[in-house]
Amino acid sequence: MAKRENNLNLQTGSLVTRFFIGVFVAFMAVFILGPLIWLALQAFSTTWTFPNLKPDGWTLVWWKRVFETPSMVEAIRNSFITAPIVVLVSAVICLPAAYAAARYNYLGRRVFLIGMFAANSFPKLGLFASIATLFYTLNLMGTMVGVIIIQLLGTIIYMTWIPAAAFAAVPKNLEEAARDAGASKFRVFRGITLRLAAPGILVAMVMSFISAFDEAQGTYLVGSPEIFTMPTEMYSLVLTYPVQIAAVFSILLAVPSVILIGLARKHIIGGQLAEGFQIK
């Protein structure tokens, strides 16, 4: 009954308000999408003379060039190796902790949750510089392991907090009902808890993948000049190649994220992400 009467009857529907809302939507569309579309168009243009609204001609030659440049292919390959590994490692390390945070009380629980946050408030670049200092000593500079560790750090906050909130949201009596019906502890976890928390875990994995895939600053500091991923390759592309090449590369770099939006959009907007960021 309440569902159907969701809209509040606040008087905001005057013509002036509507006009301003229309202008605002248009502004947001240009502000958010404008740069992306403008850049995407470059990927298919021969040259572009100012101040024409259209490029001088259309071409696919830049795409060919990207796939013929070994360093770029290498970067694409590296990105698709590291990001999935990072998500997997992160899930193995963090999901039990997330479950524990939701279901158990343990020594230092609150410190743990706040500590995760504190780690996030140290400036990223300062942290990477600090880590680099340590990695020199540990001989991890310029190695795959070093890159994976760097990317892993950015995913931990997503992989613990979002699933923790999701696990906590599973009503205990659902688990108890299943236990009562004779299911084993593990079976209850697999069949009930995990199933119900799955949207939260999915969002966490998507966010982790995007975070790892897009991580540029730390990967650059630790990985270069031996290991380049797609984002770090962008740093050098921007300086040394024509804008069209960078545009092609940007589109390629955005593809996985765009695919993942489709997968998890409903849950992200549904509040799984936001729910995870409140210390309880």
Next chain:
Amino acid sequence: MSNATHGLELIGLTKILGGRVIIDNLNLTVEKGEMVSLLGPSGCGKTTTLRMIAGFLIPEKGTVNVAGKDVTNLGPEKRPSAMVFQNYALWPHMTVFKNVAYPLKIRKMGKAEIEKRVHEVLEVVNLMHHKDSRPGQISGGEQQRVALARALVQEPDILLLDEPLSNLDAKLRVKVREDIRDLQRRLGITTVIVTHDQDEALSISDRIAVMNEGRIEQFSTPQDLYDQPATEYVANFIGSLNRIEGGYADGQVIPGNEVVGIRPEDVSFSKSQVAGSYPATVELVVPRGHFHEVYLKRADASLRAFVSIDVPKAGDIGFAKVSKALVYKDGKLVRTA
């Protein structure tokens, strides 16, 4: 012309939500100081009606008059009505005092005046000792009274209560409903209460509007609704009913194309035959607390009876008498016998 003596007038109210007609040409007049229940199952449109009175919904057609004033196109903030929500809707970040003072603050009242009025109304609902508590720290019944106080402090022309008792446990419910009734009488405030609980409606209201699929089936006093249910729907909804298809004559059911409704309390059983009684067998006896529900088998029909003294046993043979029957044709009451 609306008559200024009416507390509330709904004229030809129609509401369409999501392409469905929720309220269909509804008319209702409530007198000043009267307490009226909107009673019906969920989905019958009673809450929608209440929300249209409060101004949270604007009707597609029709007029809402409160205390003789047309408020149809006013927003809730401009209407002289105050509503108590089902889950009380107390603001968790404010103390009890601040919750109740909020409407007065909006009216730009002076600090001393606000304090005086809030204290008065908190005395009325007997909550002065909790004035600095937060809603989360007091019981459900107390929260209910805070919500009531917050509505009363506005001195509204009409008080609207949406299922006010449904979140309370059974014992408390009876007590709170007496309190509400008592308060309403004392203050003489026009009140509309939405409920799905017939006991609640019967015990608290001056008149009850029984609603079904967006229409009012019958609007009458509790006694009237019980004795003379105008439609088969009302008869079924209020109290219990033996419903038998056929006709009715000489105290028994005969073949026919009407519907006979017999209240179980109008069926009596005795070992000896009296005028108008017919042979019957007791099939089952179910204890229901202060009375027993007795299932009787008669030649003309199976009947349930409510018996509180001389309760028979299953298998007993005797005579059953029907003292009153309601006869419906096409859902409408045609006669009582």
Next chain:
Amino acid sequence: MTTTNTVATKEGFAEVKAAKLSTLGFFMALPPVLVVILFVGLPIFVAFIFSIGYTGGPNRVISIIGQDIYKKDSWWGTADAYLAVVKDPRFLPDFALTMVVTFVSTLVVLTMAMGMGLYQRIKGGKVASVLSMLSLVPLFVPVVIAAYAIAQFYNGVGFMRTFMAQFGIEFPVITATRNAIIIGTIWTSLPFAILMITSGLQSVPNALIETAQDAGASFMRIVRTILIPLAFVPIVIAGTFTAIGIMGSFTVPLFLGPNQPTMLGVEISNFFTAYNRPQQSIVMAFIIFAAASGIAVLYIWANIRSAKQSGRI
């Protein structure tokens, strides 16, 4: 949906806190803690003692590679590296720029997020969902692309100038200015703030708003006295995360900002690699951290406040 979710979560967590300590839980929670201690806590600690002049042990390699290393000269260390950074003529303009950008961008982001969150909460409908979809786009665009795309959009031959030129208007080149950094940080910070604030506002039940309306409150008054207090924690979280994120940002000011002055995030990288002054780079990181910690305190305070309010403490 959201409402029931929140309630369930809160109850779930509240129950947990009352439970007795669990050893299993402790060990399950350990792995990420270890990772954080090993690769965040330890490096920060080592970096900190490096910044006050401890150059041995894990800092030996970097001390040999780097230039202008200050060694400790008293029992606790030395503040010379900090003094050197503060005295550096580049520092103050950098610091000022960082603070101004952080302040302005956070303010704009919060205002926009509040506006959109409120619109969605009050009105709902198609326009609102289009707006929310739009505002979430940056969440899925790598910062590198975003910064580069924005640079292309506002530079000398970018869209804004091209478009305006059609009407004979000379639109200014924004790239390589402070304003470009602000545009870029707003662009990248918007989705998170909107998600947090929208979900915070959505979790305020309708009835609480309607009662206020019934009591005669105007729209702005409901926002001020009901919606903002009840969504206070998510709003503060949105604010702190946004501010902290902007303060340490690197890619956006690198691509969009002027060379001099620049934001401290970029300067950290410059000092570390280009100028080969790792110690001073670390010192800057700690200066940002100190500022960010101030903001983080706000976040923790907000959380405690909400706990008190609901009677959990």
